[in-house]
Amino acid sequence: ETGVTQSPTHLIKTRGQQVTLRCSSQSGHNTVSWYQQALGQGPQFIFQYYREEENGRGNFPPRFSGLQFPNYSSELNVNALELDDSALYLCASSLTSASTDTQYFGPGTRLTVL
Amino acid sequence: DQQVKQNSPSLSVQEGRISILNCDYTNSMFDYFLWYKKYPAEGPTFLISISSIKDKNEDGRFTVFLNKSAKHLSLHIVPSQPGDSAVYFCAARWSGGSNYKLTFGKGTLLTVNP
DSSP states (O other), rough: OOOOEEOOOEEOOOOTEEEEEEOOOOOTOEEEEEEEEOOOOOOOOEEEEETEEEEOSOOOTEEEEEEEEESEEEEEEEEEEOGGOOEEEEEEEEESTTTOOOOOEEEOOOEEEE | SSEEEEEOSSSEETTTTTTTEEEEEOOTTEEEEEEEHHHHHHHHEOOOETTTTTTEEEEEEEEEETTTTTTOOOOEEOOOGOOOOOOOEEEOOTSSSSSSEEEOOOOEEEEEEE
C-alpha cells in the first residue's frame, strides 16, 4: 500500500509569483485535506476535498485554491505569494470524509517565499 | 484565538521513565482528540485518539487521558525510549461539522535521553 506522497519536496519562489503543490493520496482514499504549518506552529487547516468537491475551508484567503482529480490526487495553488506564505504545506488523506476516519499525512512541501 | 494549547514547547526525560505531554482546549464542541508524532522531514503520524465519551484509551506504551470538565488531555508514554524523541501534536475535532478539520496545538518537542 502506497502512502501519501507530495511534490516537490522544497520550493523557492519570490513575492507575487504563483505556486502549485501536488499530493497523491493513499490508495483507496477519496478525501484530501491541506494544512499549512508555519515555523513553530501546529498545522492549520486550509481546505478539504471530497470526491473532487471542496468540502470545507479554513480561514485562508481566496488566493489559496485547490483541485481534486478523478484519481483523488490533489493540487494546492497559491497566487500572489506573500512572505508569510513561507511554511511547510502538508496534505492528508483519509478513507472518506467521515468524522471517524484517521487522516494520514504526507511528508510535506517546504515553500520559501523571498 | 488558539483553541488547542500545548503550553510546554519542550520536555526532556530519561530513557525508561514516564513522559507526560499535556494539552488544553477551549472549544467545548470538540468531541474527538488525537495525538500525532512528527519526526523531522516527515509528516505527522497518527499515534492514538480518544472520544469524548471515554476518559482513557490505552495502546501499548501509550495512554491518553481526557478530563472533560477541565478541558484537558494528556499523553503518557511508559517506558520512554530514545526513538520516541519527536514533536508531539495534540489535535481536536468536532464530529458534527460538515468536514472534520483537525485543530492542532503548537506541539511539544520530546527528547528521551539514553
